[in-house]
Amino acid sequence: MTTIAIAGGEATDFARPLAQTDKLGFLIQPPRMSIIVTTFVEGVGRIDPERLTEAVAVAARACPGMRLALTSEEPVWRDTGLAPRVRVVEAARFDFEQFADEPNIREGLVEEGGPTCEVVLIEGTDSTVLFRAHHAVTDGAGMRTWIQEVFRALRGEQPLGATDPRNIDELLASLPKPACEEEPAPETPIPSVLPRPSELTPRRHFWLRRTVPGNHPAVVAKIAAALTAASGLDQGGFWIPVDLRRHLPELRTTAGLAKVITLRTGRGEDWTQVQDRLLALLAENYDLVDHFDYGPLAEYSLAEIRDFLDTREEESIQIAERDYGGSAALSHLGRFELAELSTESFEATTVYGLPSLGYASMPLFDIAECDGRTEIVATWYDGPGMVERLGELLDDIAESLAPAAHQRWVGNDTHRALPPTPTLTALFAEQVARTPDALALDGPQGPMTYAELDRRAESVAAVLRGTGVRPDTVVGILADRSPAAVTAIWGVLKAGAAFLALDPRNPDSRLGELLADAGARICLAARADAHRVPGVEVIVLDSVPTSDAPAPADAVRPGDLAYVIYTSGSTGRPKGVQIEHHSIVNYSLWAARAYGFDDTTRIPLIAPMSFDWAYNTLFPPMLAGSTVVLVPEEPDHVVLRRMLTESGANAASLTPVHLDILSTMDLQLSGYRFVVSCGEPLPTSVAERTQALFGPDCRVVNAYGPTEAAIACTATVYRGESGPGNLSIGLPGDNTRVFLLDGHRRAVPPGEVGEIYLAGEQLARGYHGRADLTRDRFVRLADGTRAYRTGDLGRLLPDGWLACLGRVDRQIKVNGFRVEPDEVARTLERHPAVRSAVVTGVRRGERGKVLCGYAVTEADPAELRAFLADLLPAHMVPVSITPLAELPVSPNGKIDVNALPDPFATAAPAGGARATDDTEAAIGAIWAKVLGVDGAAIAGDSEFTQLGGTSTAMIKMVAEVCAEVVGAGGEREFMRRLPEVIGNPTLAAVCSLARSARRPSAVR
Incomplete structure (x- = not known):
C-alpha cells in the first residue's frame, strides 16, 4: 500500500458547529467501533492515482466540509485546508468478500486534528475507488455529493461546490415544526430480524452483499415487508434514515443531515401497505420530529462523556446488546447515475455502501440503486450460524424483488465454442487453403476464385501496409457490389485495419462527413468516384499493382476492429458502430450453420455495402466456401427477377420489402434451399407468399438484430403461420442472450412486454468517438453482463419463441435502414429559411410509417427536399415537407407530434375525380x-x-x-x-x- 502526498491547500474560515447527533450518536463510540460512511465505486478501466489525487484536492476546495477536523478548544469542525489523503492498494483482482476483511475498511479515522475522510484506490486489472468518511462529518447523501464532485474534477469539469456550513441542529431550527407528535413507544420490545449471537467473535462484524437486477420503486417498503415475513415477526419496527435535504432541494452540503423515522410492519402485510404507511409518515413530516431526548448527557462535553464510558465500556456494550431499538435499519443511499461516476478511461459499473456497526446497533442494511441494479449490503455480529442466517435473509429479499423464475429462459442456453483464433482473416485463409480453385465471386464482371481473390486482396493489403495502417485504423471504401469492393474489404482486413464501406449513391458531403467522423485518412475508391472524397488520401482500386511478395504472418487479433458502419443518430449526427473480428466471426459461423451455407451455395449480393445486411451475403458464405453472385444494378423488379431466375442462385438474402415485391410477380421458383429476411419486421402474409414463391423445400428464415450486434442475433423458420401480424423472431443464436426488461431494467414475467436487451459475443465495441452514447446504449446488467439496449419491444410467446412488437422511441425503418427522425430535423434546420423543424413517421395503410417533415418556413417544400437530398442518403429524405406558421406545442412545452396536420390531406382532389380510361x-x-x-x-x-x-x-x-x-x-x-x-x-x-x-x- 502506498499513500500519495496530500496536496497542499489553504484553510478557509469554513466551520460547522458540532451537532448533538455528532457528539452523542457517532463520536462517543469506542475508537475500535468508529462509525464510518463507506462507499465503493466499481468499474472497468483505470484511474490514474496522480489524477485522482489532484481531483480529490480540487473537489475538496469546492467542498470544504470534507477536509474538517475537530478542534480541542471548542466543539466545532473547522477547515484544515488539507485535502483528504489518497491511499493506493495493489490487488490483482478486486473481490468484495475478500476485501471486506482488509484493515483498509475496518480501521477508524482520526477524530481530533484530522483527517476525517480519505479515498482508497484499489489498483487491479480494473480500478475500484473506496470513499471513507467519519459519520460525524457526513452521511450517505453527503457522501454521494462528494463522490460526484471528485468525478467531475476527474473529467476536468468545474465542481458545483457544497459550501453550506449548517449542521443538522441548525437546519431543523430553520424548518417549520410539524403538527404531528412523536409516535408512542410500543408496549413490548421490538424484535430484531436477527438475534445476537450466543457466542460473539470478540464483537467482530461481517458484511454480506447481494446485487438484485433492476431498480425497484418503493424498495425500502418492499425490503421491510420481505424481512418481516422472512423473520417470522408479528410486528416489526424499522429505522429509516430520511435525508432532510428533501425540504430544501437547492441545498448544497456534505454535512450529515439524516433523521431517523420508525416504520412499523405487521405479519402478512403486503409491501403496498407498508409503502402507504411510509408515505404518510413523510407527508406529515415525521422526520422533523425530535425523536431522541439525550437528557443530561447533552450538558456534558464530549471528553467528559468519553471518560465516563471508558470506565464502564464493557457494561455499556452489554446493555446495548440486550436492548433493541428496532428490527433493523434500512438506509437508502439514493440513486447513482453511473455516467456521473465515469471518465474517458474508467466506466463505473456499480456503487454500494458499507454499513458500519456501533456497539448499540441493530442489523444494518444499506441500499444503493444505480442504472439497472440494486445493491444491498448488510452487516451483523459474527458468531455461529450468523453468516448463513443473514445470507438467507438477503436471498429472501432478492427473491421478493426479482423472482428467479423471471430471470431464467432456456432460450439463452446458447454457448458454443469459437475457433482458437476467431478472426475473419484467419478463417478466410483456412477457406482459401481448402478450396483455392472454387468460385468465390461471380457476376457480370466475370468469375473469381478464392485463390485469385486472396491474391488481389493481398496486393491491396501490401499497399495499405506501406501507408502505415495499424489495428483499429479505419480505411474508407467507395465502391459498391463489385469485385473491386470485395477485394478492398479483404485487403483492408488483411492489412490489420478496419473498413468503412461508403455508399456511392450518397451525397459527397455525406461521404466526407462519415470519413471525417471515423478518422479515416485513406479511402480506397473506384476510379469513377475517386474525385468525390477530397481531404483524404485516395487509392484508386483499379491502379493497385499486383504483388507477388509473400504475405506476412497474420497478426490480426480477435479484439481488433473489423469494420465501422454508420447508423442514424438521434442527436442529429450519424453514429459509427464498431464491430470487432470475434463478433462478426461468431455471427458468420452461426449463420452458416443456421441458414445452411456450404460450398455448393450460390447467393446474390444485392444490398448496398453500407448496409450491414450486405455482410450476411459476404462473410458467412465466404467462410463456408460458397459463391457470392454480385448484382451491380439497382434492385428493381426486373433485376430481382433476373437475379432469381438467371444467376444460378440457390439461396437468397433479402429484406421484407424485396420479398413483398417478388411475391406479387408471376414466378414459380425451384431449387432454392433457403431465403433469409432481415432489416425490418416480416409480415406473416409476406412469409406465406414467399414460401409459395420458392416452394415447399425452401426454408424461409426470419432473422432479427441491430447493427450494434453484428447483423442478426435471433432467427426463426417459417412454419406455416397465417393471419395478420409479423413472424416471430425466434431464438438467439450462438453465444447470444436476450433479456426482456421493463423501464426499471427488471425482467418481465413470461408473456409480458419488455424492451429487448442483447448480450453476448456479437456486441459492438461501441460507437466511434461517442463515449456518452456508448454508455447510454451499451449497459451493464446486474450480474455484470454487458448488454445493448435495442429500443425494440418484445414478448415471449407461449411456444417459447420471441416476438418483436415495435419501438419504445420514434425511430423508424425506411427500406430496411434505421432512421432517427431527429437527425433529419436537425439537418433540415440548417437551411437558412427554416426557423425550426420536426420530422416524424406517419402511418400509411398497411405499409407502416413513412418519413414526413414539418418546418416553420416560407420556403418551397421542393427546395427543402432538394436541400436534404444534397446532405443525406435518399432513404432519409422525407416524402413530404409541410410548411407551418408554428409547430404545435403540448402543455409541457414539447412539440406535440400528435397535433401535426396530415401531410397528405391536401394531396386528395376535391371531389374524387373519375378515371379517364x-x-x-x-x-x-x-x-x-x-x-x-x-x-x-x-x-x-x-x-x-x-x-x-x-x-x-x-x-x-x-x-x-x-x-x-x-x-x-x-x-x-x-x-x-x-x-x-x-x-x-x-x-x-x-x-x-x-x-x-x-x-x-x-x-x-
Whole structure:
C-alpha cells in the first residue's frame, strides 16, 4: 500500500458547529467501533492515482466540509485546508468478500486534528475507488455529493461546490415544526430480524452483499415487508434514515443531515401497505420530529462523556446488546447515475455502501440503486450460524424483488465454442487453403476464385501496409457490389485495419462527413468516384499493382476492429458502430450453420455495402466456401427477377420489402434451399407468399438484430403461420442472450412486454468517438453482463419463441435502414429559411410509417427536399415537407407530434375525380393498394411521393404496373423510359408511359 502526498491547500474560515447527533450518536463510540460512511465505486478501466489525487484536492476546495477536523478548544469542525489523503492498494483482482476483511475498511479515522475522510484506490486489472468518511462529518447523501464532485474534477469539469456550513441542529431550527407528535413507544420490545449471537467473535462484524437486477420503486417498503415475513415477526419496527435535504432541494452540503423515522410492519402485510404507511409518515413530516431526548448527557462535553464510558465500556456494550431499538435499519443511499461516476478511461459499473456497526446497533442494511441494479449490503455480529442466517435473509429479499423464475429462459442456453483464433482473416485463409480453385465471386464482371481473390486482396493489403495502417485504423471504401469492393474489404482486413464501406449513391458531403467522423485518412475508391472524397488520401482500386511478395504472418487479433458502419443518430449526427473480428466471426459461423451455407451455395449480393445486411451475403458464405453472385444494378423488379431466375442462385438474402415485391410477380421458383429476411419486421402474409414463391423445400428464415450486434442475433423458420401480424423472431443464436426488461431494467414475467436487451459475443465495441452514447446504449446488467439496449419491444410467446412488437422511441425503418427522425430535423434546420423543424413517421395503410417533415418556413417544400437530398442518403429524405406558421406545442412545452396536420390531406382532389380510361383506373387502383390510400384521393395530377410513396414503394408500384397493365411484351420499353417520369411521378405521366409501352391485351 502506498499513500500519495496530500496536496497542499489553504484553510478557509469554513466551520460547522458540532451537532448533538455528532457528539452523542457517532463520536462517543469506542475508537475500535468508529462509525464510518463507506462507499465503493466499481468499474472497468483505470484511474490514474496522480489524477485522482489532484481531483480529490480540487473537489475538496469546492467542498470544504470534507477536509474538517475537530478542534480541542471548542466543539466545532473547522477547515484544515488539507485535502483528504489518497491511499493506493495493489490487488490483482478486486473481490468484495475478500476485501471486506482488509484493515483498509475496518480501521477508524482520526477524530481530533484530522483527517476525517480519505479515498482508497484499489489498483487491479480494473480500478475500484473506496470513499471513507467519519459519520460525524457526513452521511450517505453527503457522501454521494462528494463522490460526484471528485468525478467531475476527474473529467476536468468545474465542481458545483457544497459550501453550506449548517449542521443538522441548525437546519431543523430553520424548518417549520410539524403538527404531528412523536409516535408512542410500543408496549413490548421490538424484535430484531436477527438475534445476537450466543457466542460473539470478540464483537467482530461481517458484511454480506447481494446485487438484485433492476431498480425497484418503493424498495425500502418492499425490503421491510420481505424481512418481516422472512423473520417470522408479528410486528416489526424499522429505522429509516430520511435525508432532510428533501425540504430544501437547492441545498448544497456534505454535512450529515439524516433523521431517523420508525416504520412499523405487521405479519402478512403486503409491501403496498407498508409503502402507504411510509408515505404518510413523510407527508406529515415525521422526520422533523425530535425523536431522541439525550437528557443530561447533552450538558456534558464530549471528553467528559468519553471518560465516563471508558470506565464502564464493557457494561455499556452489554446493555446495548440486550436492548433493541428496532428490527433493523434500512438506509437508502439514493440513486447513482453511473455516467456521473465515469471518465474517458474508467466506466463505473456499480456503487454500494458499507454499513458500519456501533456497539448499540441493530442489523444494518444499506441500499444503493444505480442504472439497472440494486445493491444491498448488510452487516451483523459474527458468531455461529450468523453468516448463513443473514445470507438467507438477503436471498429472501432478492427473491421478493426479482423472482428467479423471471430471470431464467432456456432460450439463452446458447454457448458454443469459437475457433482458437476467431478472426475473419484467419478463417478466410483456412477457406482459401481448402478450396483455392472454387468460385468465390461471380457476376457480370466475370468469375473469381478464392485463390485469385486472396491474391488481389493481398496486393491491396501490401499497399495499405506501406501507408502505415495499424489495428483499429479505419480505411474508407467507395465502391459498391463489385469485385473491386470485395477485394478492398479483404485487403483492408488483411492489412490489420478496419473498413468503412461508403455508399456511392450518397451525397459527397455525406461521404466526407462519415470519413471525417471515423478518422479515416485513406479511402480506397473506384476510379469513377475517386474525385468525390477530397481531404483524404485516395487509392484508386483499379491502379493497385499486383504483388507477388509473400504475405506476412497474420497478426490480426480477435479484439481488433473489423469494420465501422454508420447508423442514424438521434442527436442529429450519424453514429459509427464498431464491430470487432470475434463478433462478426461468431455471427458468420452461426449463420452458416443456421441458414445452411456450404460450398455448393450460390447467393446474390444485392444490398448496398453500407448496409450491414450486405455482410450476411459476404462473410458467412465466404467462410463456408460458397459463391457470392454480385448484382451491380439497382434492385428493381426486373433485376430481382433476373437475379432469381438467371444467376444460378440457390439461396437468397433479402429484406421484407424485396420479398413483398417478388411475391406479387408471376414466378414459380425451384431449387432454392433457403431465403433469409432481415432489416425490418416480416409480415406473416409476406412469409406465406414467399414460401409459395420458392416452394415447399425452401426454408424461409426470419432473422432479427441491430447493427450494434453484428447483423442478426435471433432467427426463426417459417412454419406455416397465417393471419395478420409479423413472424416471430425466434431464438438467439450462438453465444447470444436476450433479456426482456421493463423501464426499471427488471425482467418481465413470461408473456409480458419488455424492451429487448442483447448480450453476448456479437456486441459492438461501441460507437466511434461517442463515449456518452456508448454508455447510454451499451449497459451493464446486474450480474455484470454487458448488454445493448435495442429500443425494440418484445414478448415471449407461449411456444417459447420471441416476438418483436415495435419501438419504445420514434425511430423508424425506411427500406430496411434505421432512421432517427431527429437527425433529419436537425439537418433540415440548417437551411437558412427554416426557423425550426420536426420530422416524424406517419402511418400509411398497411405499409407502416413513412418519413414526413414539418418546418416553420416560407420556403418551397421542393427546395427543402432538394436541400436534404444534397446532405443525406435518399432513404432519409422525407416524402413530404409541410410548411407551418408554428409547430404545435403540448402543455409541457414539447412539440406535440400528435397535433401535426396530415401531410397528405391536401394531396386528395376535391371531389374524387373519375378515371379517364381503363388504364388510369387500373393504375390508380395499384397506387391506392401500394400507398394504402383511398382511390378517391388519386387524380391525374397526383404525385406518387406526395401521397407517401418511398423508393421501395415505387419499385413495387412499377412491378405491379408492368404485371397488371403493361404486360410482359411492353415491360422492357416501359422500364427503358421510366427515368423520364421519375422526376415528376404523376399518375398521368405513368399512365401515358404505360399506354405507349403496353400491348392491346395487357389490361386484365
